[in-house]
Amino acid sequence: MLTASGLRSGYGALPVLHGVDIAVGEGEVVSVLGRNGAGKTTLLRTLSGALAAQSGQISVGGLDVTRRPAFQRARAGIAYVPQGRGIFGMLTVEENLEVGTRAAVGSDTTDIRQRVFQYFPILKERSGQRAGTFSGGQQQMLAIARALCGQPKILLLDEPAEGIQPSIVHEIGTLVRRLADEQGLAVLLVEQNLDLVMSASSRCLVMDKGRIVHAIQPEDLKDEVLLKQFLAL
Amino acid sequence: MRDPSWLIAFAIGLLLLALLPTWVDSYNLTVLRDALIFGLFAASLDFFWGRTGILCFGHSVFFGLGAYIMALVSMTPDIPLPSLLGLLAGITGAGLLAGAVGYFLFFGGVRGSYFTIVTLALSVIAQQVAVSWSSVTGGDTGLIGIPPLMFGGLDLSGDVASYFTVVALLATVLLGLWALSRGRWGRILTAISDNEMRAAALGHNAALRLTMTFVISASTAALAGALYVAMAGLVAPDLIGLLLATEVIVWVAVGGRGTLIGPVVGAVLVQRAQQEISSFNPSLWPLIIGCVFVLIVFLLPEGVLSIGTRIRALFRRGAA
Numbered sequence: 001m002l003t004a005s006g007l008r009s010g011y012g013a014l015p016v017l018h019g020v021d022i023a024v025g026e027g028e029v030v031s032v033l034g035r036n037g038a039g040k041t042t043l044l045r046t047l048s049g050a051l052a053a054q055s056g057q058i059s060v061g062g063l064d065v066t067r068r069p070a071f072q073r074a075r076a077g078i079a080y081v082p083q084g085r086g087i088f089g090m091l092t093v094e095e096n097l098e099v100g101t102r103a104a105v106g107s108d109t110t111d112i113r114q115r116v117f118q119y120f121p122i123l124k125e126r127s128g129q130r131a132g133t134f135s136g137g138q139q140q141m142l143a144i145a146r147a148l149c150g151q152p153k154i155l156l157l158d159e160p161a162e163g164i165q166p167s168i169v170h171e172i173g174t175l176v177r178r179l180a181d182e183q184g185l186a187v188l189l190v191e192q193n194l195d196l197v198m199s200a201s202s203r204c205l206v207m208d209k210g211r212i213v214h215a216i217q218p219e220d221l222k223d224e225v226l227l228k229q230f231l232a233l
Numbered sequence: 234m235r236d237p238s239w240l241i242a243f244a245i246g247l248l249l250l251a252l253l254p255t256w257v258d259s260y261n262l263t264v265l266r267d268a269l270i271f272g273l274f275a276a277s278l279d280f281f282w283g284r285t286g287i288l289c290f291g292h293s294v295f296f297g298l299g300a301y302i303m304a305l306v307s308m309t310p311d312i313p314l315p316s317l318l319g320l321l322a323g324i325t326g327a328g329l330l331a332g333a334v335g336y337f338l339f340f341g342g343v344r345g346s347y348f349t350i351v352t353l354a355l356s357v358i359a360q361q362v363a364v365s366w367s368s369v370t371g372g373d374t375g376l377i378g379i380p381p382l383m384f385g386g387l388d389l390s391g392d393v394a395s396y397f398t399v400v401a402l403l404a405t406v407l408l409g410l411w412a413l414s415r416g417r418w419g420r421i422l423t424a425i426s427d428n429e430m431r432a433a434a435l436g437h438n439a440a441l442r443l444t445m446t447f448v449i450s451a452s453t454a455a456l457a458g459a460l461y462v463a464m465a466g467l468v469a470p471d472l473i474g475l476l477l478a479t480e481v482i483v484w485v486a487v488g489g490r491g492t493l494i495g496p497v498v499g500a501v502l503v504q505r506a507q508q509e510i511s512s513f514n515p516s517l518w519p520l521i522i523g524c525v526f527v528l529i530v531f532l533l534p535e536g537v538l539s540i541g542t543r544i545r546a547l548f549r550r551g552a553a
Binding site: 048049050069070071074075079080082086088089090091095096098099100102103104146147149150 | 417420421423424427428430431432433434435436437438439
C-alpha cells in the first residue's frame with residue numbers, strides 16, 4: 001500500500017534520513033523502533049509531506065506522491081497523526097471530525113462520521129464538547145478519529161502513547177489492531193512504548209542513524225538480549 | 234457567534250436602522266450612512282482577520298482601489314449603467330489584486346506578522362501611487378464630480394434612498410459573511426489558524442483557502458469603497474492610505490474581532506465620537522482615540538459588544 005525507497009531528507013544542510021526503504025501492506029501494522037534522534041519522526045514527516053524528500057520515492061497504492069504537497073498526499077490516502085496530537089482546541093469534537101473529512105473526496109461526510117464514531121463511543125457521547133477541554137488520552141483518540149474521517153489507506157502514528165495512562169495505551173493498541181484487521185488499513189507506528197508495539201504490530205523495524213537496520217518480530221521484543229542488541233537500551 | 238444572540242442583535246439593529254429616518258434629520262442620516270459604509274469596510278477586515286488571525290495592515294488599499302475604479306468607470310462618458318459597471322469593476326479589481334497578493338504571499342509561505350508588514354508596505358505604496366499618478370487619479374486633490382448611484386432609471390441619489398441602499402447592502406453582505414464563517418468554511422479557517430500543518434495533513438489546501446478568504450474580504454472592502462465615493466461624490470488619496478488602514482483596525486478592535494457585527498458598531502461609535510470631540514477641539518482627537526484604543530485592548534479585549542456578556546456573567550456570579 002505504502003512504499004518508500006531510497007528516501008533521503010533532513011533539515012536544511014543537516015541530513016537525517018540516509019536512504020530508507022520501507023513497505024507497509026494492506027491490513028499490516030508496522031512499528032518503527034529506535035533511539036531518540038534515529039530519524040523516526042523525520043521519516044513520518046517526510047512520508048506525510050510536512051518535510052520535502054531530498055531524493056528517493058514515495059508511493060501510495062502505486063501512485064507516486066514524492067513531489068506532492070501535504071494536502072494532496074492526504075487526499076491520496078495518507079493520514080498523519082503527529083506527536084502531540086494537534087487537535088483543534090477551539091472546535092468541538094464533531095467539528096474536528098468534520099474538518100477531517102476533506103481528504104475523503106466524494107464521500108458522504110455524515111456517513112463517515114457515524115462509522116468513525118462506532119470505534120470511539122466516548123467521542124460520540126461528547127460530540128458537542130470543545131476538544132481543548134479533553135484529557136490527553138481523549139485528545140489522542142480524537143486525533144486518530146479525525147485522521148480516519150479522511151478515509152485513509154495509510155495511517156501514520158507518531159508516538160500515540162506518549163504521556164497517556166496505561167489503560168488508554170492498551171485501548172489504543174487494540175483499536176489500531178482492529179482498524180488494520182477490519183478496515184484493511186495500513187499502519188506505520190512510531191512508538192517507544194514496547195507494550196503498545198507488541199500488542200498492535202504485525203512486524204517491527206529498527207531505525208538507527210537515519211537507516212532501517214533490523215527487521216524483527218514483535219515477540220522478539222520480549223527477549224532482553226535481543227532488545228539490548230537492537231535498541232542498545 | 235454561535236448563540237442566537239447574534240441574530241437577535243442583528244435583527245434589532247436592522248429594525249432600528251430601518252426606523253431611523255422617521256425621526257433623524259437628513260444631515261445626521263447621511264453621516265450615519267457614511268459611518269455604516271465604513272462599518273461594512275470594518276466587517277470585511279474582520280472576516281479575514283477575525284477568522285484567520287492574520288492581520289492585514291493594508292486593507293485600505295482594497296477600499297481605495299474600489300473607490301478609484303468606481304470613480305474612473307462611472308465618470309467615463311457615454312458608458313451604459315455606469316454605477317453597476319463601476320461597482321463590478323471595483324470589486325473585481327480589488328479581488329484580482331488580493332488574489333495576486335495572496336498567491337505570492339500565502340503560497341510562498343508568508344504568514345503572521347510578516348504578512349502584516351508586507352500589507353502595511355502595500356498601503357504606503359498605494360497611497361504614493363494615488364498621489365503621484367495624477368493624470369489618472371487627480372493626485373493630491375483626487376477626483377470630484379463622481380455621479381451618484383443610478384441603476385437604469387432607478388435613482389438612488391437621495392438621502393433616504395442612498396441610506397436604505399447602504400443598510401440593505403450591509404445587511405445582505407453581513408448575513409453572507411456570517412453564513413460563511415459559521416459553516417464549514419469558518420471551521421476550516423479556525424483549523425488552519427490553529428495549526429496549519431495539521432489542517433494540511435487532513436487534506437486542506439491552506440494557502441488556497443487563505444487566498445480565497447482574502448479575496449472575499451478584499452472584494453467586500455472594495456464594495457464599501459465604491460459605495461462611499463458614489464455617495465460622497467469625490468475620491469482622494471486618504472481613502473487608500475495608511476491612516477485609514479489604521480483606523481479600520483481600531484474600529485474592528487473596539488467593536489470586537491471575530492464578531493462581524495461588532496466592527497460595524499465599532500466603526501459607527503468611533504466615528505460619532507470623532508465628530509463630537511473634533512467639534513470642540515480638533516487636535517484632541519488623535520490623543521483620545523489612541524487612549525481609547527489602549528484602554529479597549531486592556532479592559533475589553535473582546536470589544537464593546539462583550540460588555541453585555543460580562544455584565545451577564547457578573548449577575549450570574551452574584552446570584553450564585
